[in-house]
Amino acid sequence: xxxxxxxxxxxxxxxxHQLSNCLYIxxxxxxxxxxxxxxxxxxxxxxxxxxQIASETAARVRLRRKEQHLTQEQLAEKAGMSFGSxxxxxxxxxxxxxxxxxxxxxxxxxxxxxxxxxxxQFSSLRELIDEQDKNN
Numbered sequence: 635x636x637x638x639x640x641x642x643x644x645x646x647x648x649x650x651h652q653l654s655n656c657l658y659i660x661x662x663x664x665x666x667x668x669x670x671x672x673x674x675x676x677x678x679x680x681x682x683x684x685x686q687i688a689s690e691t692a693a694r695v696r697l698r699r700k701e702q703h704l705t706q707e708q709l710a711e712k713a714g715m716s717f718g719s720x721x722x723x724x725x726x727x728x729x730x731x732x733x734x735x736x737x738x739x740x741x742x743x744x745x746x747x748x749x750x751x752x753x754x755q756f757s758s759l760r761e762l763i764d765e766q767d768k769n770n
Contacts, residue, residue, distance in 0.1 A: 688727030691734075696724050698741050713740040 710720035713736040723729040738744045756762040
């Protein structure tokens with residue numbers, strides 16, 4: 635299997651993992667009658683680690699790079715960073731935030747940064763329901 639197929643499979647696994655967590659939570663709420671507070675604790679237990687987020691981000695960037703038919707060297711140059719730093723990012727997910735922004739700009743995806751931390755996060759389903767009731 636070539637690298638491109640591996641990247642797609644990695645991205646699909648990430649999406650499936652998120653979807654399966656969501657479906658599991660919906661199942662719990664609908665069929666077991668467990669309270670929203672217990673479910674919010676379960677959600678916290680399924681939160682990703684920083685290394686998982688970094689690896690998944692690197693996999694998505696790799697996929698976008700390949701879609702644009704760029705080599706690692708070409709993207710590193712376009713982003714104004716060293717090849718070694720870019721290669722380390724793809725392999726280990728390690729990167730300075732400023733360098734990640736430069737990669738986003740080089741890929742024409744700088745608007746993706748606009749959604750980081752843009753949505754209010756709720757600590758429980760009760761808090762979400764209360765917020766929705768308040769807005770209705």
